[in-house]
Every structure is written in C-alpha cells, then in structure tokens.
Amino acid sequence: MRPPLVLTGGPAVGKSSTARLLAQLRPRAAVIDVDDVRHLVVSGHAAPWEGEDGQRQQRLGVENACSLARNFVAQGIETVLADVITPDTMPLYRRWLPNAVVVRLQVTMDEAQRRAMSRTLYLTGEEFENLHMEDARHPPPADHHLDVTDYDINEQVAAIAALWKHDPRR
Template sequence: MQADVVLLSGPPGAGKTTTARRLAATYAKAVHLHTDDFWHVIVSGGIAPYLPGSDPQNRTVMAAVGRAARTYAEGGFTTVVDGIIGPWMLPHVLDPASSAPRVHYVVLRPSRAEALRRAQARSAPDALVETGPVTAMWDQLADLGPLERHVLDTTSQRPEETLAVVRAAVDGRRFVLSAHPGDARG
C-alpha cells in the first residue's frame, strides 16, 4: 500500500529538521529524508546550493530526493522530506507522469528576524549561520503566490507546538498538492 510524502520546507532556522524527525517518528512505518544529506554526498564539483550557478546541480539533487521519496512511499513508508524546497523546485521533486503518492507541501516560516536568530543559534559544524544566505533564502520563500496557503507561521511556537500543528495539517489533508502544484488549487 502506497503511503504519503510530506515535503516540509522553510528557510534556515524554521525548524524543518527537528519537526521532520519528530513527525516521522509519529508514524508506524516512516522515513525521514534530509535534503542536506543529498548535497553532502557530492564529493567533487559541487557548489553551495544557494550560490549563483547552482541551479542545474540543485535540480539534479531535488530529482534524486523526489525519486527516493516516491520509492519509499510506494513501499508503504510515510516519507517526510525536509529541506528548502521552493515552488520552483516542486516539478523536480514530483513526477506527475507516475501514479505518484499523495504529496503534502508544508512551509514553516517564522518571521525573518526569528529565522535568522534561530539559524545563528545553531552549533552544528556545517550549520548555515551567515546572515546574507539565511535572509536571502527567507526572502525567496516570503511570497509563494498561490501556494501561500501552505505556510505555517512558526515564529512563536515551541518545537512540540509546531509538530502538533503540522501533524494536524497532514492528517486533515490541508496542504495536499494538486497535480499541478503551481496552480491556484495547489
């Protein structure tokens, strides 16, 4: 039996990874795919995904993420993907030609100042904490057009509150993508 895919997006500092790990753990059979892991396996020739010129690489990485997510979902695993997945990347993650699993697109978006504060408070050695890239990525997700209804403001939420809101949204199918994610129904 095919399971759902949950794309959990947002800028750095939004709480994507924390929420994704916890969300996946709430299902009996689930996988958490962290998109950063797909960039980290590039051992030569890769460039930071936020730098100019990274678009072809980013499309390749997102296509690989999409294939992996679909494969797990087809195997019955609820698949939670976390990463900075803007609407412009959805066509590379989704495969409308296949009998694709149901895909939920949830964007966590705290205020710009809160996202920057959280990002800069991280201590992981490879954490993105530089103001310029963090705020630029927040700005890219500031207006999602017809997909704006997929945004959850997590500015004042604790991690457990964000988890509860995301799980309720997924269970209620609030953020299921249509066959054409950029359209007004998306």
Template sequence: MNTGPIWVLSGSPGVGKSSVARALLARTPRGLHLPIDDLRDLVVSGLAPPSLTDDPEATHQFRLAREAARFHARLYAEAGFVVALDDVLWPADLAMLRVAWDGLDVRPVLLAPSLAVTHGRNAARVGKPFDTALLVPMIDALHPGLQPADFLAAGWHVLETSDLTVEQTADALLALPW
C-alpha cells in the same frame, strides 16, 4: 499495503525543517527523512556550495539532489513509509517534484517563523559541519522571498511557527486538514 504521505517542508535556512521532520517521523511506525542538504553532502568531490548568485553547477547539483529525493520519496511512500522531504523550495519546485508523485498523498507546508526567530534558531543550531553564522546572509536574502501568500495561492499550507516548539509544530502539522 497503503501508501504513506509525502510531507514537503520548506522555509529559509534555520526555520527548523529538519528538526520538525524528525519529530514528525518519530511519531510514525516507519518514516524516511530526505533532507536535500544531506543528499548534496554525498558528493565526494566537486560539491558546489549553495549560492545567492546564479551558479550553474550549484543549480545542477540541487536539481540532481531533488530528482534523487523525488525517486526515493515515491519508492518509500509506496512501501508504506511516511516520508518527509525538506529543502528551501518555492511552489514551482514542488510542481517539478509532483511529476513523479501522481496519485500519492503530497502534503506541502511552508514553515514561516519571523526573521528574528529564524536568526535565533540558526544561531542555536548544533551538529552542523560548518559555522551556522555563514548562513546569515542567505537567511537575510531568502526569508523575505518566501512569501506565505504565494505558497497559499499554490495550495500549500503555511505555519507561522515563531511561538511553537519543534514538538508543537509537529502537532500542528498533524492537525492540518488534508
């Protein structure tokens, strides 16, 4: 059986990582979506919320969720599934994930719409178990730090998705040269 690719989608909260992952995987016969937020939400007690400060417990819990995703991504990719992992990741984070993905087809992409579009998408989100307005300060802090040039230099693809729908973004991902 052939291994499936592992898509790694990054971007600030609200850019559409999960929506794009679902649209991408809906086009495959077998797909697994690994949103780091959902893995973290499996914590029943003691969940440390995301923070803009250096909270050691939140850092520890994000590391655990990423390690779990790394394991599951390899397991499913080796079984022929197309895998999409989404999180707010920087190039150094991917280096940590790749340790367990040697020999696999890893496809890192930064989704990079404008800050205004990101805020609009965040405000329009539904189905979250919290008020998405709470993410506005996090978006304002993280978005500028996710510099496309840094990702390009590390071998990522960068998609400016301000003018793209979710479906158009999935099309654009599939059209990238790998």
C-alpha cells in the same frame, strides 16, 4: 498510509527537526533532508545560488530525493522530506511526488536568527538572510502555509501532524 509530506521554508524554521519528530510518531517512517542528498556531491558541489551548475545540482537533489521517497513509499514506509523549495523547484516536486502534502513553515527574521543560534550553521550570514528573504518574497505554492513564529517544537509538530493527517485533498 499517508502521502509523502514535504516541509519547506527558509533557514531555521524547523524543517529538519520537525521532520524527525513527525517520523518518530509514525509506525514506519523515513526522513529525507534534501540538503543531505545534495551534499552527496563531495567534489564539485555547488550551492543553488552558485550559477548554472548550482541550479543543475539543486534540481538533481530534488529528483534524487523524490526517487528515494517513492522507493520508501513503495515499501510501505511513510516519508517526510525537508527542503527549501523555490517557485522553480516546486513543479519538480509536483511532477515526481504528485500526491505529496507540501507545508511551508515561516517565522520572522528575528525568530529565524534566534533558532539558528542553537544549531550548526553552514550558511554565511548573508546567505541565511537572502534565503529567508527570498522565501518571504517568493513563497512556493504550498498546500498549507503555517506561521510558526510563536510555536515551540511540540506545538509545531502537532500543527503539522494535524495537517498531514487531515489534508482535505485526500
């Protein structure tokens, strides 16, 4: 069984789409979109950039997502997580999913905006741009960094599947 796979990167790099397609290639696999876990807080939800409460909820989302992943893995279900990881949240993933393979996807801002046009966007234009630029300026220390600007979704899935299968740390 493969270790948990964590996909990270700025908005619209294809984390969630890639996670779903990768999971479909495996015999038993789950996908955890960490934003979905964070949005379980319906009343009083705060985005990570909305002060101390937002930071606390961001950490809680990571903790809950990692707990879900550990539960799936304990039952023999491979797991792919999708999240915008920051240098502050990366240590949490390393603590709670120590054997996870973390792959950071990156695209140019133009490509991110092009990809964002094909989906529902829950961020303002300013939030989108700030998250993308922050990921570029302060990338988390991932195991693999992959520029997928010129990849279609199938090429993206194939490249990440190969990294997940042949991660040299295993």
